[in-house]
Amino acid sequence: METIAIPAINLAPIMPEIILSCIAMLLLLVNVFVPSESKGYLGVLSLVGLVATAASVVSGWGQPVAAFGGAVQLDNFAVFFKLIFICSAALAILISDKYVVREEINHGELYPLILFATVGMMLMACGMDLMVIFLGLEVLSISLYVLAGFNRGSLKSNEAGLKYFLLGAFSTGFLLYGMALTYGATGSTKIGNIAGFVATNPQVATNSLFVVGMLLIAVGFSFKTAAAPFHMWTPDVYEGAPTPITAFMSAGPKAAAFAAFIRVMIVAFPTLKHDWTDLLWILAVLTMTVGNIIALSQDNIKRMLAYSSIAHAGYALVGFTACNPEGVAGILFYMLSYTFMNIGAFAVIVLIGKKGEANGNVQDFAGLGQKRPLLAAILCVFLFSLAGIPPTAGFVGKFYLFSAAIKSGYIWLAIIGVLNSAASVYYYLRVMVYMYFKPSEEDFDWVGMTPAIAVCLLLCVATTLVLGVVPGTVLELAQKAVQF
Amino acid sequence: METIVFYILAAVTLVGTVLAITARQGVHAIVYLVTSFFALALIFYLLGAPMVASFEVIIYAGAIMVLFLFVIMMLDLGKPEKIQTPKLYDWCPAILLLVVITGSMGVLASRAATPLNAFAGISVQEFSFTLFKRYGAAIEIISMQLLFALVGALYLGRRR
Numbered sequence: 015m016e017t018i019a020i021p022a023i024n025l026a027p028i029m030p031e032i033i034l035s036c037i038a039m040l041l042l043l044v045n046v047f048v049p050s051e052s053k054g055y056l057g058v059l060s061l062v063g064l065v066a067t068a069a070s071v072v073s074g075w076g077q078p079v080a081a082f083g084g085a086v087q088l089d090n091f092a093v094f095f096k097l098i099f100i101c102s103a104a105l106a107i108l109i110s111d112k113y114v115v116r117e118e119i120n121h122g123e124l125y126p127l128i129l130f131a132t133v134g135m136m137l138m139a140c141g142m143d144l145m146v147i148f149l150g151l152e153v154l155s156i157s158l159y160v161l162a163g164f165n166r167g168s169l170k171s172n173e174a175g176l177k178y179f180l181l182g183a184f185s186t187g188f189l190l191y192g193m194a195l196t197y198g199a200t201g202s203t204k205i206g207n208i209a210g211f212v213a214t215n216p217q218v219a220t221n222s223l224f225v226v227g228m229l230l231i232a233v234g235f236s237f238k239t240a241a242a243p244f245h246m247w248t249p250d251v252y253e254g255a256p257t258p259i260t261a262f263m264s265a266g267p268k269a270a271a272f273a274a275f276i277r278v279m280i281v282a283f284p285t286l287k288h289d290w291t292d293l294l295w296i297l298a299v300l301t302m303t304v305g306n307i308i309a310l311s312q313d314n315i316k317r318m319l320a321y322s323s324i325a326h327a328g329y330a331l332v333g334f335t336a337c338n339p340e341g342v343a344g345i346l347f348y349m350l351s352y353t354f355m356n357i358g359a360f361a362v363i364v365l366i367g368k369k370g371e372a373n374g375n376v377q378d379f380a381g382l383g384q385k386r387p388l389l390a391a392i393l394c395v396f397l398f399s400l401a402g403i404p405p406t407a408g409f410v411g412k413f414y415l416f417s418a419a420i421k422s423g424y425i426w427l428a429i430i431g432v433l434n435s436a437a438s439v440y441y442y443l444r445v446m447v448y449m450y451f452k453p454s455e456e457d458f459d460w461v462g463m464t465p466a467i468a469v470c471l472l473l474c475v476a477t478t479l480v481l482g483v484v485p486g487t488v489l490e491l492a493q494k495a496v497q498f
Numbered sequence: 499m500e501t502i503v504f505y506i507l508a509a510v511t512l513v514g515t516v517l518a519i520t521a522r523q524g525v526h527a528i529v530y531l532v533t534s535f536f537a538l539a540l541i542f543y544l545l546g547a548p549m550v551a552s553f554e555v556i557i558y559a560g561a562i563m564v565l566f567l568f569v570i571m572m573l574d575l576g577k578p579e580k581i582q583t584p585k586l587y588d589w590c591p592a593i594l595l596l597v598v599i600t601g602s603m604g605v606l607a608s609r610a611a612t613p614l615n616a617f618a619g620i621s622v623q624e625f626s627f628t629l630f631k632r633y634g635a636a637i638e639i640i641s642m643q644l645l646f647a648l649v650g651a652l653y654l655g656r657r658r
Binding site for chain 2: 023028035038039042081082083085086121123126127130133137143145146149150152153156157159160163164166175222223226
């Protein structure tokens with residue numbers, strides 16, 4: 015009998031995924047032996063794992079290598095995104111140590127699930143095969159469904175998990191159907207081969223199977239990036255999920271969806287570029303406007319940040335619509351800065367919150383400026399950055415996204431973006447008004463800093479300001495990362 | 499001969515599925531569905547895919563249906579539900595699906611039939627070669643994914 019000769023596989027491109035998966039499985043084992051009051055050590059271990067993974071990711075910079083017959087490819091684009099995912103996972107783990115104790119959900123499964131979601135995101139960023147991208151998305155989604163419902167005792171968390179699961183499964187159907195149709199029209203799931211087929215058979219661009227396939231793929235990814243009109247799940251899921259998980263979901267998975275979306279669209283469908291940029295134009299305008307307008311009327315701060323995250327996906331879509339190297343580099347830079355400023359804001363929310371997700375309204379921030387001036391100032395930095403006010407990372411990011419749009423001739427898109435950005439200042443400033451100008455009977459004595467959250471806040475503030483003042487180096491790296 | 503067998507099997511599949519949807523008793527619905535799965539498995543066999551046929555029987559008709567049956571019996575859902583006329587709103591997903599399916603069929607029907615290459619079916623060996631060589635990455639990812647889906651299910655379903 016003939017045996018299957020194991021083909022020689024170059025493991026270097028997927029080393030980060032292998033390391034992180036191994037650490038996640040190790041944590042599952044260790045979890046059994048760790049008593050519940052010292053589960054925090056699992057967090058430390060997972061941070062060590064993330065640092066090791068980051069080291070292995072960085073070694074892939076500058077020398078694109080492919081493996082598994084071109085199904086995965088570690089190039090600069092993937093490296094940049096993978097570092098964003100690792101940052102978001104690490105920051106989320108840092109802010110969960112206090113939260114899980116307070117909410118009595120100090121279960122060891124949290125850390126392996128976050129790490130495994132990160133593995134999924136990394137596969138999405140380096141997948142060159144629709145199948146690998148899809149599986150990466152599923153790995154990510156399944157971990158996130160569980161994480162969103164992680165607080166099993168809370169109805170809202172259960173609701174978040176279930177809603178995310180049902181709608182996520184539904185949208186996955188769209189994505190998979192689109193991929194199947196594309197495969198049917200081009201005969202390959204490798205995005206390089208699809209591009210090759212399209213180049214040699216240009217008439218495929220009028221093939222309805224191919225066009226519908228592309229549209230359905232775009233719908234599937236739009237859902238994951240929370241772009242309007244596929245954003246309906248976002249507020250409920252973000253509000254119900256445990257706060258550190260919300261922070262994680264708003265940063266990492268959104269960036270992962272963008273990574274896969276950008277790569278698939280630009281590499282596989284270059285001949286239809288005019289059609290899908292038109293589509294993205296509409297998506298970008300809708301997403302920015304819907305997110306910002308609804309955010310204006312939100313009192314719950316997690317819900318407000320959920321709508322704000324929809325709006326931020328819209329800003330990133332502006333860069334995607336421009337579809338020039340500057341625009342894509344802008345998205346990379348923006349996703350990186352958004353990770354730090356948004357998770358930083360969520361870290362403050364974790365500190366202010368009380369057991370049972372109480373104290374999550376804008377009104378509960380009243381008087382924070384007098385009682386806890388440092389914390390209030392830190393939150394101000396993040397809110398200014400989210401609103402896009404210099405000298406913060408948010409401003410630089412938006413500046414590059416909008417100027418990329420202008421460079422591609424989308425003047426109106428840039429104008430709508432700037433107007434939206436101006437409208438968003440209202441709801442960010444509203445929090446500051448409550449913090450500094452409204453009196454409060456509360457003395458915020460329950461707000462206790464822990465070393466982990468202090469490290470997280472320090473990192474987030476430093477990055478937000480550094481990227482805002484001297485963005486040059488990172489921006490240059492982002493520009494070098496725009497190669498597929 | 500093959501054509502006749504195919505049409506008989508196709509009819510059994512369709513009737514079985516329709517009855518599975520309309521049956522009021524959960525257990526009856528499952529028996530209908532199993533029937534339709536068996537017919538579908540035979541269709542796959544006729545098309546020259548014995549592997550898929552055996553998967554259909556082992557995984558769908560076997561494992562998944564037994565699981566459904568088990569859940570229905572455990573939760574005691576055997577009693578038929580009261581008849582409810584669906585509201586207009588409830589029809590929306592069905593209509594949407596109908597539009598998608600008729601649209602796809604229309605697209606397929608509108609083009610000239612392209613003759614397929616002679617297809618003699620594939621052997622188990624060829625199948626496994628393709629599976630583990632060409633789709634090696636996917637197999638690895640799926641195996642990890644199942645592990646973590648299990649972890650998640652255990653966590654969410656564990657007694658408090």
